[in-house]
Amino acid sequence: MTTDLAEYISQVSEFSVKERGYFAIALSGGPLVSFMRKLCEAPYNKTLDWSKWYIFWADERAVGKNHVDSNYKLTKEGFLSKVPILNGHVYSINDNATVENAAMDYEFVIRQLVKIRTVGVSESNDCPKFDLILLSIGSDGHVASLFPNHPALELKDDWVTYITDSPEPPPERITFTLPVINSASNIAVVATGEDKAKAVSFAISDVTETQDSPSMPARMVQPTDGKLVWFLDKAAVSFVEAKNGAYGHQEY
Numbered sequence: 001m002t003t004d005l006a007e008y009i010s011q012v013s014e015f016s017v018k019e020r021g022y023f024a025i026a027l028s029g030g031p032l033v034s035f036m037r038k039l040c041e042a043p044y045n046k047t048l049d050w051s052k053w054y055i056f057w058a059d060e061r062a063v064g065k066n067h068v069d070s071n072y073k074l075t076k077e078g079f080l081s082k083v084p085i086l087n088g089h090v091y092s093i094n095d096n097a098t099v100e101n102a103a104m105d106y107e108f109v110i111r112q113l114v115k116i117r118t119v120g121v122s123e124s125n126d127c128p129k130f131d132l133i134l135l136s137i138g139s140d141g142h143v144a145s146l147f148p149n150h151p152a153l154e155l156k157d158d159w160v161t162y163i164t165d166s167p168e169p170p171p172e173r174i175t176f177t178l179p180v181i182n183s184a185s186n187i188a189v190v191a192t193g194e195d196k197a198k199a200v201s202f203a204i205s206d207v208t209e210t211q212d213s214p215s216m217p218a219r220m221v222q223p224t225d226g227k228l229v230w231f232l233d234k235a236a237v238s239f240v241e242a243k244n245g246a247y248g249h250q251e252y
């Protein structure tokens with residue numbers, strides 16, 4: 001899967017740089033960064049146009065940048081320190097403000113970058129159109145820091161929001177909203193391991209949600225104009241019925 005993912009990211013990056021002159025990618029936490037490790041190796045480390053990469057986070061935990069829970073720290077150590085991405089192109093979330101202010105600041109920064117088109121813009125709703133948003137899924141079906149049944153799932157106008165009651169620690173987090181996620185040109189959801197199998201199966205199944213089934217964020221990842229790809233390992237796909245076999249890059 002790491003090779004498939006590296007190949008996919010490299011193709012999206014190449015296409016975006018050719019089309020727009022930039023590659024704006026948003027990352028999230030969890031095991032995701034470790035799956036990107038192939039990008040730090042040959043041939044990708046030499047062939048990718050790193051000077052055109054702009055890094056964002058789809059979510060961040062409200063902890064210092066040196067804290068073990070920090071998505072920035074994870075990305076810095078596992079990826080950014082190993083590739084020649086320009087420091088000025090790394091847009092981390094402020095760890096020195098309240099979550100409310102950090103979310104507001106981040107949205108402001110993204111607005112400026114959309115104005116000058118370093119980040120693209122969606123034609124349908126004026127939302128930022130990231131070239132690629134990489135997500136991983138929690139065993140409860142959360143993506144970024146959007147958790148099942150949380151009011152943050154309802155937000156329509158905000159681009160970046162914050163929560164103070166995450167069911168998983170740490171409680172305070174900053175996150176992209178669904179309109180921003182769904183406006184991306186490309187979204188990849190990565191899931192590995194048996195503990196994700198039920199969530200993956202429900203996320204990609206055709207069942208209609210009922211009042212008994214929680215609103216699952218991973219099911220709400222539905223790009224408006226873009227493309228959605230799932231990267232799953234054998235364990236994560238173990239609950240998926242054969243009829244769902246057409247989804248994304250699945251490895252058996």
Ligand SMILES: O=C(O)[C@H](O)[C@@H](O)[C@H](O)[C@H](O)COP(=O)(O)O
Nearest residue numbers: 028029030031136137138143144
């Ligand atoms: O910062 C976060 O919490 C993430 O962005 C989140 O979406 C994470 O990627 C999933 O929770 C999967 O991570 P686990 O595999 O550790 O549950």
